[in-house]
Amino acid sequence: MSLDGSVERRRSEPSSMQINGSNGNANENGGTSSxxxxxxxxxxxxxxxxxxxxxxxxxxxxxxxxxxxxxxxxxxxxxxxxxxxxxxxxxxxxxxxxxxxxxxxxxxxxxxxxERIRVQRHREYRQKIIANYQPLHRELYTMDPATFFVQSFVEAINKNTEESLRSIISEPSPGVYTFEMLHQDFCKMLLSEVDNFEKWVSESNFRIMRPNTMNKYGAVLDDFGLETMLDKLMDDFVRPISKVFFHEVGGSTLDSHHGFVVEYGKDRDVDLGFHVDDSEVTLNVCLGKQFSGGDLFFRGIRCDKHVNTESQPEESFDYSHVPGQAVLHRGRHRHGARATKSGHRINLLLWCRSSAFRELKKYQKDFSAWCGECQSDKRERQRQSIAATKRELLRREGDNTVA
Ligand SMILES: O=C(O)CCC(=O)C(=O)O
Ligand SMILES: [Fe+2]
Known part of the structure; x- marks a missing residue:
């Protein structure tokens, strides 16, 4: 597969797509209701x-x-x-x-x-953090739209119509949606909370779990008390948007999340290899600080079966992060992050999952509603069927002429 060159060089197994899963807490609470x-x-x-x-x-x-x-x-x-x-x-x-x-x-x-033992251990891990970590900014732990988000975003969500959402959201490439979302003061506050948490981790010699299988740095926000706030973020803000733009991958039934920050720069991760997320919908918002490089690159949406297929030129898209600006995409939209060349880049990630969609997916084979490769397979089948019908009609016409 022709992937981004730098990614291929960095990774030891360049030919197959990585599925970026969470460390130890994958889909822990997803699915119990259904x-x-x-x-x-x-x-x-x-x-x-x-x-x-x-x-x-x-x-x-x-x-x-x-x-x-x-x-x-x-x-x-x-x-x-x-x-x-x-x-x-x-x-x-x-x-x-x-x-x-x-x-x-x-x-x-x-x-x-x-699995039960793993869930129990993870619960104990979180309890240990909550019992010992002193939050710096308590106001971050309860959702407050007026201080968290820019006004245009709050207004569009409050109106809650497709038109109001489309008025603030751009789609620079099919399936990639971008919009102004987080207030600069909120970004600063969250960055200093993460700093404070990491200071506590190193001072107390606490062994933390990293956010996923591909990042060596960063922290899981759900693990140090932000789970309830991020649940609200998913329920009241990400789901209404996903219902409109990602309906066919469970966008209206998102019911669990994995929330974390990733960190790039000196003494942090450099880049992120080509992968798909363990999510139906991913919200990725840059929090800052000053940096160069670190662009996201996208290479088309694929179902599990087609995850390693070639990408088409029109599926290639690069996105430059801007602090406060959100990118929303399907978890199955293949992507990676280029090297952060200077400075320090920290992004907030919310992997949103739908247990209902995951159940339904088990019984489905054709994902042409969203997978680029299923779509082209379907087009090819239709083309062949039309060609066969035409041949048959011509044959019958020929028979009639002879008669
Ligand atoms: O570094 C980024 O902005 C991308 C992060 C990402 O794709 C992920 O954590 O799944
Ligand atoms: Fe990702």
Whole structure:
């Protein structure tokens, strides 16, 4: 594949696309609300033996679920109370203990023990940070649109029409959307909070998890208390935009996120190899500071099957970061970041995911609604079918003439 030259040189496995996943906390909370409504495509031996354990497709809203808070359970007690409404009628009258067993078996099928241990460890990791880290700017931890965002952005979101969104958003290349978003004061404040966090990390010798599998520097904002604020950012700001521009990849059903900062420059990461994100929609906003270089390069949108296919010249697009300005793109839009040549560049990333879209994707083969390669395959099939029809018509015409 002809990728960006500098990226090919830097990476040890240049021929295959990297999937940039989060470190240790991938999709931790994505999917719990809808997963139990679907059966796995190929059931494990364990799940086959338990295939009699079926849940209702829709919750029984007349049923009043039990409280499980007093029990020591492997999963959060709230999940049991919610899940109880999905139990088959015969299970609603059995003892609480039997219900727990039944639901526990079902939940265990979806979250294997290794995964549960990892989630538990990550929860403990976060608790350790929250118990010891003293935030510098408490006002960052609660969403305040008037101080976080520029006025034009808030107004367009408040109007919440396609027209108002289009009035502030540009699409310099298909599928790449840019707009003025963050207030300079907010950028400065977030930069100093990140500095403060990193100072605490180094002074306390705390071993932190980096944001993803490709960056050696940067920090996960969700891990030091900003999760609730970033949830609001996704729910109230990214989702309304994604509903309009990324509907076909679950833009209207984004329900979990991974929020972090990446850092480039001297003593930090230099560039970022060609990759796709573990997200349906990615929000990338430059926070500053002074820098040169660091452009994003895009090379077309692809589904899993076509992720390593050639890109077309018209799919190449370079974007220069501007502090405060947001770039919004599909996670499957192949991209990377060129070397930051001088100064220090820090960007806020919010990988937004849709558990509903991920479930649906398992049953789909044709992604021509958004994958560039599926689209050209489809065009080719249509071209061949038209050519075959024309040949057939000509043949019949010939037959008629002879007759
Ligand atoms: O450095 C950038 O701006 C890109 C970061 C990115 O693509 C990512 O973290 O997934
Ligand atoms: Fe990325």
């Amino acid at each position: 997963m139990m409504l679907y059966s796995p495509t190929s059931p494990s031996p364990q799940s086959q033996s338990q295939s009699h354990q079926r849940l209702r497709l829709n919750p029984n809203t007349d049923h009043n679920p039990e409280n499980y808070e007093d029990l020591k359970l492997e999963f959060n007690p709230c999940i049991f109370s919610s899940l109880e409404r999905y139990l088959p009628p015969s299970m609603l009258t059995v003892t609480r203990q039997l219900k727990v067993q039944y639901m526990n078996d079902i939940l265990a099928r979806y979250l294997p023990q290794g």
